[in-house]
Amino acid sequence: MSDPAPHAAFAGPRLLALGPLPEVAAALHAALALEPGLAILVFDAEGRQLDLDLRGTQAEARARHEAPGQGDRPRPRGRPRLGVVAREVTLLPRHWDWLRARGGASAALRRLVEAARRAEAPKDARDAAYRFMSAAGGDLPGFEEAARALYAGDARGFEARLALWPPDLAAHARRLAAPAFAERGPTPSVQVTDPAVRALLTDPPAGAPLMLHLVRLRETADYAEAPRLAPETPISGAQAFDLYLRGVLPLLNENGGELTLLARAHPLLIGPEGERWDRVMLVRQASLKRLLAFADDPRISAHLQHRAAAVADSRLIPLSEALPG
Structure with missing residues (x-):
């Protein structure tokens, strides 16, 4: 591998x-x-x-240039999935007690490491982007201004300077820098909240409601919150979203719902500069009551974890069909 x-x-x-x-x-x-x-x-x-x-x-x-320990050699039988490696950890008894109270040492330590990695990701991304930009584009126009914008968290300024660069170099600088700007953006909207449900119930759509989904996908799916579902090798957000759809659509149909549109979204003609959506879905539900019951169906929980790994941000908009006049 x-x-x-x-x-x-x-x-x-x-x-x-x-x-x-x-x-x-x-x-x-x-x-x-x-x-x-x-x-x-x-x-x-x-x-x-x-x-x-x-x-x-x-x-x-x-x-x-194969990964260390693999190359042309056959994969050992019984090797753990997901690259799990055993290491010795020395802690005081109170530390072990604390870890056991949180589901066991291995699971708790993995969560702590993943949380630390996410916290450090923006700084690591800034440094990675700067190293690449210095080596590949240090003599290009706007390099110093782009670097200042990168460390200031100024996404618009960074993008404006990169617009002067050759497309391939600019695209890779954006790719490396993306996590640095994600920390300063709005909190992603990926789950239905109780206040949103209460607001919907005060003015419910008539008849069989239509639900418009706008989805922005991660470049690489993030299974930090559901490691047992993570594939052995990383997959894209689009692939994880396909896994979600494959599992949830039969349950949607069983509940009386119907996916009436699934489309790839292209760059906006009207809207804020830099806003991007990757998938658009239109789902017709049998009724609002059945829609809310469907959201609580325990059978969809695993599929929703694939969705959480895939989706960077989303919008879910209830619609009522309006006729002219």
């Missing part, structure tokens, strides 16, 4: 490859076979430059 961390390779301003390191190495081997003098820069997921060993055949170059 190859290393899932995203690596990027550029020839000047042109992106040659993006993905796990073995795939990038294979792509560069092929590119250099066509253009032996090609000047290439390779970056890891933290924006650091790498030197790849591309000697030999393409298969040899790929295998040389």
Whole structure:
């Protein structure tokens, strides 16, 4: 299995490859076979430059950059899923008692580590983006202003400076910097709240309500809150959302509902600059009562965890069909 961390390779301003390191190495081997003098820069997921060993055949170059301990060797039988590795931890008795009270040491420690990683993600993203920008675009127009905007959390200023850059370089800088700006954005709306339900009940839609869903997907699905459902290798937010739909649509139909539209959303023609939605759905429910009962159906809980892993932000808008006049 190859290393899932995203690596990027550029020839000047042109992106040659993006993905796990073995795939990038294979792509560069092929590119250099066509253009032996090609000047290439390779970056890891933290924006650091790498030197790849591309000697030999393409298969040899790929295998040389496989994840540690894997390469061409067969996967050991009985190896834990999800890359679980056992390590010794030394704690005082009161620490073990605290961990046991929270569902066991392993689960509690995983939650603590994931929370720390999420807290540090914005700083790590800023540093990764700056390292990449310095190496790949330090002499490009607006570099210093873009760097200042990056560390100031000024998403609009950052984007305005990147608009002057070659598209591939700008896109990768945005990709690395995205978590840095997410911390300063509005709180994502991904769950129905009790106040929203009460407000709906005061002015319910007539008849069989239509529900408009707008969904923004994560680039990579985040299963930190549901690790037991996480695939062995990372998947995209779009793939996790497909898993959610595959599980929930039969239950929706059983409840009398119907998915009448599922579409990919394109850039806005009217709306705030930078606003983006990836999926649009229109669902007709049998009734408001059955809609609320469906939301409490215990059978959909696992499917909702796939949705939570997939969705960065969303809107759910109840509609009443209005006729002219």
